[in-house]
Every structure is written in structure tokens, then in C-alpha cells.
Amino acid sequence: MSYSTLFTCNPSWGKIEDIPSSTEELFWSNIVENVTNHNFRVLSLFATPMNNALHLVCILGNDTTSLLKISRFELINNTFQSHASIIPQIHLFEREIAEQFGVTVHDHPWLKPVRFEQDFSLHVKKNACGDLNYFQVSGEDVHEVAVGPVHAGVIEPGHFRFQCYGENVVNLEISLGYQHRGIERMLQGGPSPQTLSQMEVLAGDTTIGHSLAYVQLVEAMAGIHVSQKSELIRIVLLELERIANHVGDIGALSGDTGFLPTASYCGKLRGDFLNLTASITGNRFGRGGIIVGGVGYDIDFNLAATIAKQLKVLQSKTLSAIDLFFRSTSVLERVENIGKITKEDVITYGFVGIAAKACAIARDTRKNYPFGYYNAISYDIPLEASCDIFARAMMRRAEIVSSLELIHNMLRSIQEIAIQKPTRVNDVVLPSNALGISLTEGWRGEIVHVAQTDEHGKLVRYKITDPSFHNWTALSLAMREGQISDFPLCNKSFNLSYCGFDL
Amino acid sequence: MFFVLLERLRQGYNTSKYPKIEPILSPRFSGVPKITGSCDLTCKACIDVCPTEAIAKKEQSIAIDLGKCIFCDQCVPLCTHNNIQFTHEYRLASHQRSTLLVTKEVEKIGFQLNQQIQKLFKRSLQLRLVSAGGCNACEADLNVLGTPVYDLNRFGISFTASPRHADGIIITGPVTLNMKQALMDTYDALPSPKIVIASGTCAISGGLFQKSDEVCNGVDSLLPVDLYIPGCPPHPYTALNGLLQFLGRV
Ligand code: SF4
Ligand code: SF4
Numbered sequence: 001m002s003y004s005t006l007f008t009c010n011p012s013w014g015k016i017e018d019i020p021s022s023t024e025e026l027f028w029s030n031i032v033e034n035v036t037n038h039n040f041r042v043l044s045l046f047a048t049p050m051n052n053a054l055h056l057v058c059i060l061g062n063d064t065t066s067l068l069k070i071s072r073f074e075l076i077n078n079t080f081q082s083h084a085s086i087i088p089q090i091h092l093f094e095r096e097i098a099e100q101f102g103v104t105v106h107d108h109p110w111l112k113p114v115r116f117e118q119d120f121s122l123h124v125k126k127n128a129c130g131d132l133n134y135f136q137v138s139g140e141d142v143h144e145v146a147v148g149p150v151h152a153g154v155i156e157p158g159h160f161r162f163q164c165y166g167e168n169v170v171n172l173e174i175s176l177g178y179q180h181r182g183i184e185r186m187l188q189g190g191p192s193p194q195t196l197s198q199m200e201v202l203a204g205d206t207t208i209g210h211s212l213a214y215v216q217l218v219e220a221m222a223g224i225h226v227s228q229k230s231e232l233i234r235i236v237l238l239e240l241e242r243i244a245n246h247v248g249d250i251g252a253l254s255g256d257t258g259f260l261p262t263a264s265y266c267g268k269l270r271g272d273f274l275n276l277t278a279s280i281t282g283n284r285f286g287r288g289g290i291i292v293g294g295v296g297y298d299i300d301f302n303l304a305a306t307i308a309k310q311l312k313v314l315q316s317k318t319l320s321a322i323d324l325f326f327r328s329t330s331v332l333e334r335v336e337n338i339g340k341i342t343k344e345d346v347i348t349y350g351f352v353g354i355a356a357k358a359c360a361i362a363r364d365t366r367k368n369y370p371f372g373y374y375n376a377i378s379y380d381i382p383l384e385a386s387c388d389i390f391a392r393a394m395m396r397r398a399e400i401v402s403s404l405e406l407i408h409n410m411l412r413s414i415q416e417i418a419i420q421k422p423t424r425v426n427d428v429v430l431p432s433n434a435l436g437i438s439l440t441e442g443w444r445g446e447i448v449h450v451a452q453t454d455e456h457g458k459l460v461r462y463k464i465t466d467p468s469f470h471n472w473t474a475l476s477l478a479m480r481e482g483q484i485s486d487f488p489l490c491n492k493s494f495n496l497s498y499c500g501f502d503l
Numbered sequence: 504m505f506f507v508l509l510e511r512l513r514q515g516y517n518t519s520k521y522p523k524i525e526p527i528l529s530p531r532f533s534g535v536p537k538i539t540g541s542c543d544l545t546c547k548a549c550i551d552v553c554p555t556e557a558i559a560k561k562e563q564s565i566a567i568d569l570g571k572c573i574f575c576d577q578c579v580p581l582c583t584h585n586n587i588q589f590t591h592e593y594r595l596a597s598h599q600r601s602t603l604l605v606t607k608e609v610e611k612i613g614f615q616l617n618q619q620i621q622k623l624f625k626r627s628l629q630l631r632l633v634s635a636g637g638c639n640a641c642e643a644d645l646n647v648l649g650t651p652v653y654d655l656n657r658f659g660i661s662f663t664a665s666p667r668h669a670d671g672i673i674i675t676g677p678v679t680l681n682m683k684q685a686l687m688d689t690y691d692a693l694p695s696p697k698i699v700i701a702s703g704t705c706a707i708s709g710g711l712f713q714k715s716d717e718v719c720n721g722v723d724s725l726l727p728v729d730l731y732i733p734g735c736p737p738h739p740y741t742a743l744n745g746l747l748q749f750l751g752r753v
Contacts, residue, residue, distance in 0.1 A: 117717065118716070118717065123716070125680070129682070129684075150666075150685055154632045154642050154645055154649075155634065155642060156639055156642065157633075157634055157682055157685065177681050178635075178679065178681045178682045179679060179682070180636070180679055180681050180717055181677065182712075182715040182717035183712075186714060193551065193552050194554040194555070194714075197554040197573060197711050198554075198711050198712075201637075201710075204638030204640025204641070205640065205643060207640070261510060264651050265514050267647065267651070268514075268650050268652050270647075271647050271652055278528075278531070278532065279529045279531070280531070281531065282529050282532045282576075283574070284644065284736075284738070285736070287574075287575065288575055297531065317514060320510055320513060321510065321514065324507060327506060497639065498639070499636075499638050
């Protein structure tokens with residue numbers, strides 16, 4: 001008996017009735033089988049009402065074959081059996097399901113709140129934010145350090161609990177949720193005039209990554225065609241976003257090692273890349289750049305030439321500023337062999353993006369599940385292998401280089417045909433009772449959006465998975481047995497999103 | 504060391520001449536809107552498309568609330584009378600919520616100097632930032648004020664880690680329920696007299712999250728706000744200009 005629906009491209013959608021509803025047993029045994037023996041991993045796992053009953057929906061992806069498998073089953077008595085011990089990469093998904101729908105998850109290793117949000121149907125918060133049963137270590141010389149939610153810098157809030165033995169960290173537990181704005185629930189009933197704008201602010205530094213995931217999904221479901229030039233401009237925007245953030249991150253890492261030259265140059269250069277984005281969309285974060293049916297702003301011949309010229313200047317300044325950082329022995333001492341995770345961790349816990357690629361695991365949506373114009377170009381994923389802070393910094397350098405090249409290629413292909421700016425369609429008509437999935441590669445890694453519509457084609461469920469959802473666990477692991485004084489650097493080397501996780 | 508010096512030469516001098524010389528912004532930047540002409544009484548095209556309910560009808564014409572506007576420009580092409588244009592005027596900040604309402608008569612956002620604030624903080628202002636549920640773009644663009652380009656420190660303004668060392672608190676985000684307590688605790692930890700700055704549409708009105716039951720729709724209902732800096736996110740020059748105006752430095 002078939003238990004799942006197969007999608008072969010990104011984005012894709014299908015009618016819900018065409019996704020066979022299996023039994024709980026079959027649902028799990030197939031996931032376990034696919035994950036353990038066939039190289040699949042869990043891209044998304046969530047609860048949603050379908051035909052008046054709560055269902056679990058799982059989306060598996062195979063990075064080599066690009067296949068996406070979708071399966072579902074109806075929850076009986078609002079409970080299910082946890083499989084987090086067998087497939088640790090779903091531990092957080094299971095916790096999320098329990099929190100969002102009040103589902104009882106039997107035998108979960110440690111069922112805790114995820115972001116202290118209200119139950120989707122009861123609208124109650126069970127715990128105050130941060131009120132958590134933290135993992136604790138006891139014994140002589142063991143002490144606890146608690147940091148946050150308000151931190152020293154100009155950054156987002158989160159709470160960190162270190163269990164320390166002397167200077168060494170035995171365990172770090174991260175409790176988030178302070179940025180929780182209830183976005184998934186707000187999206188229900190859309191698409192509406194707010195929807196696209198809300199996608200742009202899921203995580204402000206990933207405006208393009210998230211808005212692209214959304215519009216792709218809507219375009220696929222509504223059958224909207226996008227011109228080739230628009231696809232090209234989308235890539236320019238997405239890669240500019242990647243470069244700006246990576247440059248900023250290397251600057252921040254440099255600042256935390258106390259190496260100020262690169263910190264200050266990169267701080268400035270990041271702004272220059274943001275200003276390039278602003279030269280296209282008027283906004284430094286690319287707001288309004290990606291819209292349903294195309295792009296909000298054209299790049300004509302002149303603008304393409306200006307951008308290409310500025311990129312050349314920025315390119316040499318950026319690379320020389322970064323190389324100064326990698327040449328400094330005082331820097332290397334702080335980043336080499338520190339904050340290590342392992343390749344096995346990546347596979348076990350399902351880490352994505354920079355964290356995975358710095359462990360020589362080629363997880364990159366642009367290659368694995370190509371979307372838009374990436375289908376037309378070949379893209380080699382740069383990799384690093386030392387799994388430490390150094391590797392994650394080097395990964396950023398490598399991606400800056402490859403993204404610069406991508407943008408140059410795109411700009412060269414830009415032709416003097418002005419794009420028809422589509423009028424912003426805020427009331428797109430989506431097919432009824434359908435489920436669609438869309439993936440993009442944001443600068444932090446894989447972004448997954450899943451949309452489900454009701455009988456009127458309105459969104460009943462919109463599931464968002466930011467790369468940070470998976471990767472916060474990586475930071476915890478990287479700190480084990482490390483020194484507490486290495487935390488700021490380790491943290492910056494991942495530079496995860498609080499709001500992208502908290503939603 | 505040699506390479507460090509060489510690089511210093513290569514990167515050149517980066518600090519802008521602002522406020523002596525006006526900044527150059529992207530020609531596509533949207534600042535203060537200009538409202539012209541009058542409307543058809545029944546037309547609601549701009550109102551319907553606005554994602555944050557920033558537009559309302561006012562005396563044969565419309566008013567745009569910059570405390571809610573996210574400067575998405577969507578309303579512009581929808582007006583059949585071409586009544587809405589966004590200018591490049593980046594000076595958006597104000598001391599008063601009501602001044603952010605732009606009508607046909609408004610050309611420029613008004614700003615009234617507060618003598619006492621000027622007297623106390625003109626030469627030195629230490630700010631504690633609290634991020635309370637935004638998208639992090641507001642924080643990111645406040646952070647850049649510390650880079651050599653804007654070099655906030657040259658004006659005697661800086662971000663400080665401890666609320667005990669701060670003269671004021673600058674808040675981004677709509678204030679989520681989950682962050683409310685921590686925000687109030689931080690505010691209480693500041694010594695008096697203290698000032699409150701709401702930076703970004705979220706912090707002023709809840710912005711794109713105003714319909715959520717997980718947020719407080721901005722700072723106004725919780726704390727007395729002394730300075731509003733509109734924008735989603737505010738351009739760094741908008742924020743810088745706002746702070747300098749506030750201190751009577753420009
Ligand atoms: S530019 Fe401002 S007023 Fe116009 S639609 Fe956008 S948010 Fe509304
Ligand atoms: S005002 Fe806009 S940019 Fe600032 S936090 Fe809110 S959504 Fe983000």
C-alpha cells in the first residue's frame with residue numbers, strides 16, 4: 001500500500017485527498033526506514049487539522065535525488081508515540097506539536113515548551129516564557145550560569161543556562177520564545193494584504209530568503225508564471241543578502257576575538273552590500289523586492305552596470321579585509337579546534353546550512369532541491385571539513401566568493417528588456433484543499449514553507465521552518481566540554497536567528 | 504602588523520561627513536509621503552491595500568500615520584488621482600505620536616525640543632537597547648550606528664550593556680507578551696531621570712504584528728515615550744538624525 005505522495009520538484013503542491021492517510025504505525029515505520037536506510041531526512045513535521053481531525057504531516061527530503069515524500073496520519077485520542085529517541089532530528093518538532101496543539105506525546109525523552117506560545121485552538125499559554133525545567137548538574141565545584149533574556153549587546157533576547165564545572169561547560173541549555181509574535185497563526189485566513197509583508201519580517205535579515213519561499217509556493221499553487229528576468233533579479237537579491245550577512249558575521253567574529261581592523265572594515269562593508277540591495281529596492285533589507293509574479297523593482301542595463309562596477313570594488317576590499325582576519329595568529333588561536341561539532345551530529349540532529357557545510361556535508365537547497373533560476377545553472381557547494389569555528393568562518397568566506405561570482409553572472413545575463421512589474425496581487429486565488437511545499441536556501445541555510453488551504457483556498461495552516469530551528473541544538477553541542485569564555489565566539493560562528501526560531 | 508597597516512591604507516577613511524553634509528540615499532528610498540489633491544469619496548483603494556492600516560480618510564483627502572506605515576509603496580500606484588508620493592525626506596522622527604500623522608498640509612515632520620532633555624543629555628547619552636519581538640532588522644540597523652560610517656560615539660551617544668549605566672532605553676519590536684516582563688524589569692533598573700525611545704514601526708504601533716494576540720502593539724501602552732523613530736526598519740540616518748534632533752545637536 002502506498003503511504004506517501006512523491007514530489008519531484010521544488011516547489012510542489014497536491015490535493016490533500018491525494019496524500020494517502022496511513023496508520024500511525026505505518027507512518028512511523030516508513031519514516032524510520034527512509035531516514036535510516038534511504039538517506040532521507042525530515043524537512044518538516046507538524047500537526048494540522050484536515051477533514052475536521054488533527055493529522056500529523058511529515059515531509060521527507062532526499063538531498064541526492066531531490067525527492068520529497070509527504071505522508072500523514074490521523075491522530076487518535078490526540079496522542080502519538082514519540083520517535084525522537086530513534087530519529088533525534090525530530091525532537092524539537094515533537095515538542096512543537098505538543099505545545100501548539102496540546103497533543104500528548106508518549107515517551108518523548110524530555111517534553112518541554114519550545115517557544116511558550118499559545119495553544120492554537122485553546123489560546124492559552126501554559127508557562128510563562130523561560131519557565132522551564134532546566135537540565136541541571138550537581139556536585140562539588142559545579143555551578144550554574146544564567147544569561148539573558150536581555151543581553152549585553154544590541155541583539156535579540158534569549159535565555160542561556162550553562163552548567164559548569166570550573167571554567168568548563170558541561171551542558172548549555174537554550175530557552176527561546178521571547179520574540180514569539182504568533183506569526184503562523186496570523187497567517188491563517190490569508191493570503192491577505194499583510195501576508196507577503198509578514199513573510200518579509202519573519203526574520204528581518206532573511207527578508208529575501210523567506211519572502212522568496214512564500215511567493216514561490218503561491219506561484220506554484222496558483223499557476224502564476226514568472227519571467228526569466230525576474231528569476232534572475234531574485235537571485236541577485238538572494239545572493240546579496242547572503243553576502244551582506246556573511247560579511248557582517250566575519251566582522252562580528254573578528255570583533256569578539258578582539259581583532260578590530262577586520263571588525264570595523266567588515267561592519268562598514270556589510271553596510272555597502274546592504275546599500276546595493278537598497279539601490280535595487282530602496283530598502284536595505286530588500287523589502288518589496290520579491291513579489292508574487294515577479295520582482296518589485298527592475299534592474300536595467302545601467303543599474304546592472306553600476307552594481308557590477310561597485311561589486312568589483314567591494315569584492316577586493318572585502319576579501320582583503322577578511323584575509324587579514326584569517327592571517328592573524330591571535331585570531332586563529334581563538335577559532336581553531338574550538339566549538340566543534342561532528343559530522344555524525346549533523347546527520348543525527350538534522351543540522352542545515354553553514355553548520356552542516358562546515359562539517360563537509362553538502363546540504364544546500366540551491367543544489368539539492370534547486371528552485372527558480374538555480375535550475376538553469378550549475379552550482380558547486382563549497383565545503384569545509386574541520387567542523388570548528390574556523391570552518392564556519394571559512395565557509396562564509398567561501399560563500400561570499402561563490403555568491404559574488406553568481407551575481408556577476410546574473411548581471412551579465414541581464415538584458416535590456418524592461419520587466420513588466422506585476423501589480424501586487426494580495427488576493428491570489430489558491431486551489432482548495434491543497435498542500436504545497438517550497439524550499440529556499442537562505443544565508444543561514446534551508447528554509448521550508450508548507451501551505452495548506454481549506455475548501456475556499458484560504459490558508460488554514462502555514463508551517464515555517466527557519467534553519468535556526470534545527471541549528472540552535474548545534475550551538476549547545478558545540479559548547480559541551482568547551483570553555484564558557486568561548487561562548488560569544490561560538491555563538492557568533494553560528495549566528496542563529498531568535499525571531500526566525502520564535503516566529 | 505605590516506599587513507594591518509597596508510589594509511588600513513587600502514580601506515581608506517570611512518566616516519561620513521554627516522551632519523555637515525547630507526547623506527546620499529538610494530534614489531528608490533521612501534521617506535515622508537506627500538499627499539496632494541482630493542479623493543473620490545467612495546474610493547478606498549489605498550486603504551484596502553495597506554498592510555498595516557496606516558491610511559485613513561480625512562477631510563476629502565487621506566492621512567497617513569507614519570507610526571504605522573512600513574513604507575512599502577503599495578498605495579502609490581493604486582491611487583487613480585496620483586495623490587500619494589513618497590519623497591526622499593529621511594527625517595522622520597518626532598517627539599510626539601500625533602505629529603507622525605501626515606496630511607495634505609504636512610511637508611515635514613515637526614519636532615519640538617525639550618529643554619530639559621537637552622540640558623541633561625546633550626553631550627552624553629548612554630542607551631540600553633531592548634529588543635522586544637521585532638524581526639531583528641531594527642536592531643541590525645541600530646547596530647550599524649556603531650560602525651565607522653556613522654560613528655555614533657563621536658556625538659557622545661553610545662549603547663551600554665548595563666541598564667544601571669543607561670540614561671535611556673531604546674526599544675525595538677512590538678513588545679511580545681513573552682518579553683514584556685523583561686522589558687519592564689530593564690526599565691525599572693534604569694536610574695531616573697530616564698528617557699524612552701521607540702524605534703521602528705513595531706515599537707510605535709505593533710506594525711505588521713498589530714493583529715496578533717501575542718504582542719502589546721508597541722511601547723505606548725506600557726511606558727511614556729519621549730522619541731518616536733518611524734521606519735520598517737528606520738534607515739540608520741533616520742535614527743541618527745532622530746537622536747541628534749532629540750539632543751538638539753542638529
Ligand atoms: S506605503 Fe505605508 S501607507 Fe502606503 S500601503 Fe504601504 S504601509 Fe500603507
Ligand atoms: S519595525 Fe519592521 S524592521 Fe523593525 S522590527 Fe518591526 S518588522 Fe522588523
